[in-house]
Amino acid sequence: MTTAIHADAAPQDTTPAPAQRFDIYQPIHKALRNFMGDTLSRLGRVDVTDAEDLAGALSQVESLLDFCAKHVRHENDFIHTAIRARQPAGASRTSEDHVEHLESIDALHKETRAVYDADDAQRHVLALRLYRHLALFIAENLQHMHIEETANTAALWEHYTDEELMDLEARLVATISPADTMLTMRWMVPGITPQQRTALLGGMKAGAPAEVFQAVLNAVRPHLSAHDWSKLTRDLG
Ligand SMILES: [Fe+2]
Incomplete structure (x- = not known):
């Protein structure tokens, strides 16, 4: 049996709202999810018989892959380094993921070039293969980013103040062209x-x-x- 609770009869929620902490992952991961979703969608509808459409879709894939590789390096150099400085065994799962991500990025670059180089008969097949493999890479990244936003963020919040985290982000951002x-x-x-x-x-x-x-x-x-x-x-x- 369920019990309906009317708004005027609901008990007051006396739980204090959690303090708003500085969330270093959220904006850049939203950017990545947006970039990944748009690129996958574009590749899914590409017309491989239209040279301009194909070049646009493939160059967006390559831009995404380069962006992802740089993102891994930023996280390794700044965020994982910061976690390990104060929690030596921290971020081990996401560090191992990063090694695999760089290998996947390399493989996807090769598959992208194979679509460019294919003859007309092969291009449909290779574009579909790239689309499916990019989808798997994105699926892995969505799970990985969730671990970073929960477990790694918990470690950062435990060991660093917001001021220190903002300083960390500023030093990372200063390295971006x-x-x-x-x-x-x-x-x-x-x-x-x-x-x-x-x-x-x-x-x-x-x-x-x-x-x-x-x-x-x-x-x-x-x-x-x-x-x-x-x-x-x-x-x-
Ligand atoms: Fe990551």
Whole structure:
């Protein structure tokens, strides 16, 4: 038997809300999920008899693979290193995953080149193989990112203050080239909530040169709905 609870009769929830901690993984992983999902979808509908469509889809696959390889290195060099500095056995599962991810990225690069190089008869088959293998790589990454966002984040929150984590992120971000920053913004900004967008771009508006801020806005605008764009421009003033 179930018991209906009406809003006016529901007991007050007296549990204190958990303190909002700095979440180093969330925005970049939302960018990755957005980039992965869009790329897989594009590859699934590619017309292999249309040279321009095929080149666009394959170059997006290669851009995603390069982005993923750099992301692994950032996490290895900064986040896993930070966890191990204060919890020596920490992040072992996700470190092992990273070794496999780099091998998968290498194999997927080879499969992408094989589609380019194939003759007309083989291209359909090789494009479908790449699509399926990319899907498996993404499936593995979705599970992997969940472990990072739960277990690794718990370790970071246990051993570091938010100020230290923000400093860690700033040192990581400082190593990213302007072109890679623009690519990150292109996938991150449409992939996060309006509130996160306002915080991210508000910080950029205050801290970055005006022409850089404007270039980021120009890069993301085509990928936001009219509704989201009007919210963003309203919130940024
Ligand atoms: Fe990772």
